[in-house]
Amino acid sequence: EFVPASRVTRIKSSPSVAAAGRVRELKAEGRRILDLTVGEPDFDTPANIKEAAIAAVRNGETRYTAVAGTPALQAAIIHSMESRTGVRYTPDRITIGGGAKQVIFTAFMASLGEGDEVVIPAPYWVSYPDMVLANEGTPVIVECGEDAGFKLTPESLAAALTDRSKWLILNTPSNPTGAVYTAEELRGLARVLADFPQVHVLTDEIYDEIYFGTERPACLLRVAPELDGRVLMVNGVSKSYAMTGWRLGYAVGPKPVIAAINKLQSQISSCPSSVSQAAAAEALIGDQTFVLESRDVYRSRRDIAVAGLNAIDGLACRTPDGAFYAYVNCAGVVGKTTPDGAVISNDEDFTMYLLDSASVAVIQGSAYGVGPYFRISYATSVEVINEALAAIEKSVMALS
Ligand code: PLP
DSSP states (O other): OOOOOHHHHTSOOOHHHHHHHHHHHHHHTTOOOEEOOOOSOSSOOOHHHHHHHHHHHHTTOOSOOOTTOOHHHHHHHHHHHHHHHSOOOOGGGEEEESSHHHHHHHHHHHHOOTTOEEEEEESOOTHHHHHHHHTTOEEEEEEOOGGGTTOOOHHHHHHHOOTTEEEEEEESSOTTTOOOOOHHHHHHHHHHHTTOTTOEEEEEOTTTTOBOSSSOOOOHHHHOGGGGGGEEEEEESTTTTTOGGGOOEEEEOOHHHHHHHHHHHHHHTSSOOHHHHHHHHHHHHSOOHHHHHHHHHHHHHHHHHHHHHHTSTTOEEOOOOBTTEEEEEOGGGTTOBOTTSOBOOSHHHHHHHHHHHHOEEOEEGGGGTOOSEEEEEOOSOHHHHHHHHHHHHHHHHTOO
């Protein structure tokens, strides 16, 4: 009999992958589902990026590359990260992997041991706690309520840090809330970190090009350059350039952290895909029109979705400042009864009710560590968003 390793039995499969599976099943049964669970852009990869990949194949860039990536992609990352952080990184401070997800996992594998704590502000991206658990670490979840804009405060950070803390994770713009930290808020967190010099910070900035304010989201390293020796800054091309299937992400950070990650990577995958690296280099240094245009599209969808949700009695939704998600407060429907006589006792019941009665798929807030909420993705067409809003409203009105 096959017995999986304890690191497998300790963790759960990704709830967003599970939700996508449920939507696929219902569609296979012939039901039309208005899918607001999707965690990826609904756009195709821009043509200039595809052409760069095709050219790489034709040029014979089809072999293993260096573990830490090709010189061309490293140069593109150095250029892009310098404009972002003000720091000029050297190649020995870069790691490139099969998606930001893999980079984060390998970073934990390279750094965590039993008893090491990782502070994770909630609502969190579903994968962080399980990635920590899979690598022997202990997730320390800090709930960040809606009144704090779903953001970590200096007080709650100070209360969560101990002498066993190894990492703090900061995800801005956030999945699932779309919250973006201001420079002042990051400075406040940096002041607390000054008292805990052993703590490293993993900043997941994968949505940093998808923002709706006038300026690019603040960057921890830019506002607190003194943290340069302990910030691992993760990014990738999946979201900004609609390249989820290319599986290419990267991080820049302190030399010893990067060396440990790359040593593991040399035994895990040898290197990321050579073709995807060529595509990512073009994404970072080539024409940026797609980034600007898609940002405008996301912004107008956000405005439609947020206004529509707030118009529904019982639901309330803050206006997200980035990414393509909204985190909707559904406390107003908890305790109500469905036409079938079932009581909605939490956000999970409500999302099941929406799926059954409105054919709208969303993900329950409990998956992200804070309820009663649900996450919608507006990386889908305005038609689907409008149809879903009407269907949600009808279902909510049917509650008593
Ligand atoms: N970080 C966050 C917050 C995400 O939402 C995602 C994707 O859903 C990732 C990282 C992973 O992205 P990648 O496709 O680069 O692995």
